[in-house]
Amino acid sequence: MNNLIEKYRRNELTSKELLELKEKLLLASDEEIGRQMLEQWRSEEIDVSSVDDKRINRLKNRIDAKRSRKRAVFRRLVRAAQIAVAVMFPVLLSFSIYFYRENSLILSEEISVSTGKAERASITLPDGTIVSLNAESILKYHPRNYNKIERKINFDGEGYFQIHGDVNIPFLLYTNGLQVKVLGTVFNLSVRKENPTAELALEEGKLSLFSIRNGQSAVLHKNQKAIINQMTGEITLISDENIQDVSAWRRGDMVFRNTELAQVIRTIEVNYNIAIDIECSDCLSDTFTGTLPVNDLNEVLEVIERSYHLKALLNGKKITLMPEPDFRNQEPRLLRSQL
Amino acid sequence: MSAKEAELIRELKHGSHKAFDRIYQMYARRLYAYSLQFTKSPADSEEIVQDVFVRLWLNREKIKQEETLCAMLFVMAKNLLINAFRSKINRPVFEDYLNFKNEISVNDTPNNLEYCDFLVQFQKALASLPPTQRKVIALSRIEDLTNKEIAKRLSLSEQTVKNQLSAGLKTLLHKIKRLYLIQEK
Numbered sequence: 330m331n332n333l334i335e336k337y338r339r340n341e342l343t344s345k346e347l348l349e350l351k352e353k354l355l356l357a358s359d360e361e362i363g364r365q366m367l368e369q370w371r372s373e374e375i376d377v378s379s380v381d382d383k384r385i386n387r388l389k390n391r392i393d394a395k396r397s398r399k400r401a402v403f404r405r406l407v408r409a410a411q412i413a414v415a416v417m418f419p420v421l422l423s424f425s426i427y428f429y430r431e432n433s434l435i436l437s438e439e440i441s442v443s444t445g446k447a448e449r450a451s452i453t454l455p456d457g458t459i460v461s462l463n464a465e466s467i468l469k470y471h472p473r474n475y476n477k478i479e480r481k482i483n484f485d486g487e488g489y490f491q492i493h494g495d496v497n498i499p500f501l502l503y504t505n506g507l508q509v510k511v512l513g514t515v516f517n518l519s520v521r522k523e524n525p526t527a528e529l530a531l532e533e534g535k536l537s538l539f540s541i542r543n544g545q546s547a548v549l550h551k552n553q554k555a556i557i558n559q560m561t562g563e564i565t566l567i568s569d570e571n572i573q574d575v576s577a578w579r580r581g582d583m584v585f586r587n588t589e590l591a592q593v594i595r596t597i598e599v600n601y602n603i604a605i606d607i608e609c610s611d612c613l614s615d616t617f618t619g620t621l622p623v624n625d626l627n628e629v630l631e632v633i634e635r636s637y638h639l640k641a642l643l644n645g646k647k648i649t650l651m652p653e654p655d656f657r658n659q660e661p662r663l664l665r666s667q668l
Numbered sequence: 669m670s671a672k673e674a675e676l677i678r679e680l681k682h683g684s685h686k687a688f689d690r691i692y693q694m695y696a697r698r699l700y701a702y703s704l705q706f707t708k709s710p711a712d713s714e715e716i717v718q719d720v721f722v723r724l725w726l727n728r729e730k731i732k733q734e735e736t737l738c739a740m741l742f743v744m745a746k747n748l749l750i751n752a753f754r755s756k757i758n759r760p761v762f763e764d765y766l767n768f769k770n771e772i773s774v775n776d777t778p779n780n781l782e783y784c785d786f787l788v789q790f791q792k793a794l795a796s797l798p799p800t801q802r803k804v805i806a807l808s809r810i811e812d813l814t815n816k817e818i819a820k821r822l823s824l825s826e827q828t829v830k831n832q833l834s835a836g837l838k839t840l841l842h843k844i845k846r847l848y849l850i851q852e853k
Contacts, residue, residue, distance in 0.1 A: 338705035344766045370742045377697040396725040473732045
């Protein structure tokens, strides 16, 4: 058999000898064959002249990749990580549970932001929408659902909305008797119970408005204003090139254009958190055009005094505006000194 | 065993990459050449060399200091070599190869046709045969199925398989011979 294996190795086997070798190998054990191979391996000079160096080097690279130095380091790191995980797991788990519960507690609660009299606030919602709240306003939303399939908020008061543009997730605003649906716009909305009308002024983009009371809906475009009758729900659209005046409160101004004095007084009351009594029979329906500051009551009163020939009198937190002649020259600067 | 080799083994046991590289350079060619004599296939031989050296590295800490590297490498390769040897010798194509060699060396030209070169020619010639013959030969010579198994798989009679096989092989060997003789000239 030895001779036949020899011939096989040297490619000198004939077909007949192959059959013979096959038969013999079938009977031989691996140990027997192995012994003969070892003998050859040990004693023979094996010709390596035809072995390509390139092949051997390429093979070395493959072997190095398999037993990679990095892999050894990596294995050690994995081991260390496994131990660390085993030790830290209970700790991490309890932390996770704790924070998860805390978090879901926060998420499940409705978040509300509100402002009192003479206060203003600005809030950024999770989607990047910025809402500036004017005095005596409230905004509520559910952080768990917000920005999932829709962006839904409840609102009351006056606010300036800069809605982050997102075509896929509509922004829905619910307020007393109104639903406002937008995709991305900037608008000012004023819904105050004490006012007979709500007002929505659209500065940019487009939005749709739905009046729940009478089922009327309207689509607003840029520089349009919707006046909503809070009793009937009726929507009236008007175009207004000076639409930005409406949100002037954000800049510290109150801008009025042909506004009835009664409305102006109400705005001043909310803004300064004061009560104003006005004692005149016919001036309330007069209109007022002008800009009043939101942080200087003296100047506000002075403007009103001059425009309507009234005199302001301070009595505690209450201000009384009286016709001028009665007070002229008697208590000229009372108000200013007391404030 | 030389002191130098003992030192190499010691270093390898301590995880020296340098020692491993030295050992590879000393023995890889020899192991490759020796494997080739049994596998008759460069790819199979590379596989054996790779397997042996990767295992040598992974088990370096368990190496016995008193063994020579030469013996150690053989022991690691032994089973792979025997398996390759047994499987090669029982491949029908190997028989075809020897037949072909006998045939072309009739006129005493020293033929140094390598088995793997023969295989390449065999595959090439096989592709040019008619479909049935091609299928029968592939199943018989490469997948080592018996005539009975082939008959069942191809839904042919055993006699048809036999006929197709002998006719196909005859054409095949003829084609290889023609190709081979053209190349030799």
